[in-house]
Amino acid sequence: MLNVGKIHEGFVLDHIKAGKSLSLYHHLQLDKKDCTVAMIMNAKSEKMGKKDILKVECDIEEMDMDVLAVIDHNITVNVIKDGEIVAKKELTLPKEIKNIYKCKNPRCISSIEQELPHIFVLDEKKEVYRCKYCEEKTRQEL
């Protein structure tokens, strides 16, 4: 098994569905940050069979974690300080998300209106996101 060392300061995202870590990397905009990132893909997992892990050396407060819950709220977020886990962050679905999904409804105003942000609102009863403008629910996977 491949070994990746401990990180000193930052956070570890564990129990990511296998194959999803690259998409997370982009959605968290880690490519725009100047920090060390370790991406472990297809690691063995008792619970999941296979999983991905992301280790990021960067202050978690700088990150927009909303997107994590949207992608998969089963991801475990461990906050690391001085090489130790100091906290686990609970992921909850945000009430509103901006420019994460794109509305695919061709009849929606967002398909033509210039620079209109794509905003989705959580339908809490159904645990789905609906376009703020046309209320169409998204079927996209991130």
Add this chain to the structure above:
Amino acid sequence: MRHLMSPLDFSVDELEKLFDLANDIEKNREKYSHACNGKKLATCFYEPSTRTRLSFESAMLSLGGSVLGFSDANSSSAAKGESVSDTIRMISCYADICAMRHPKEGAPMVASTHSRIPVINAGDGGHQHPTQTLTDLLTIRSLKGRLNNFTIGLCGDLKFGRTVHSLINALSRYDNITFIFVSPEELRIPEYITDNLKEQNIPYKEVISLEEVMPELDLLYMTRVQRERFFNEEDYVRLKDFYILNKEKMSLAKPDMLVLHPLPRVNEISVEVDDDERAVYFKQVQYGVYVRMALILTLLEIDVNSL
């Protein structure tokens, strides 16, 4: 400042106040005839809808206000590629309130977020048409004296019919309503609506034959099968004549049942039914004007007690 995007934007109590005001307008037209003196309504219609536009214009003129606007996208700067948010910023400088019809769903909501004046959604694609629903509710309340304890049949195109979906949502907030959905298999009510009704324990049934349920109904809401909703002409032709309400079917109904229709009608209600006093679809048009008058007064925050 408030806008109206969906019929559910108003609580049941707020709707009661709105309908009380509409009924007072009905009884005292003169009292309200100068209520909006000096105020301007902009009707921004990016797609033609003569009926809705004229109803809004008639409402504002009856309140002593004036109207300006455009009635299709080609005669507005949308044809030059102007965004809805830019247009409404401009309209905000010209008028005190705006009624917007747009083929794209959510366009009036986008407008409302950039507007300095109240925006009324006058229909956005297949999404919402709140003033039609308010019209339907006011008609029922005025003629029946209540909005609860009904068995209502909805007949025709229940799949694409936006007015039907809105009316079901709006009536679901009142007690003891039973829905009977009458449609051919191809135009059945969408599952998400029946799922919602199940969740709220609201009774409903789906049937194909209108005759069979006529005696049970307190209200019958007829709809048109719209050509523009079909991908092929054959299906449209086959389904458009599926339900035609005629004298014979009316003879099966209760003596105080009411027939509503959002209009325009094509042939789904035979003209012989028009003389039946239970046919109230033309009265419904008149209530449409009253409810829009009440809505304009409410959104403009006009103090009606000082009139």
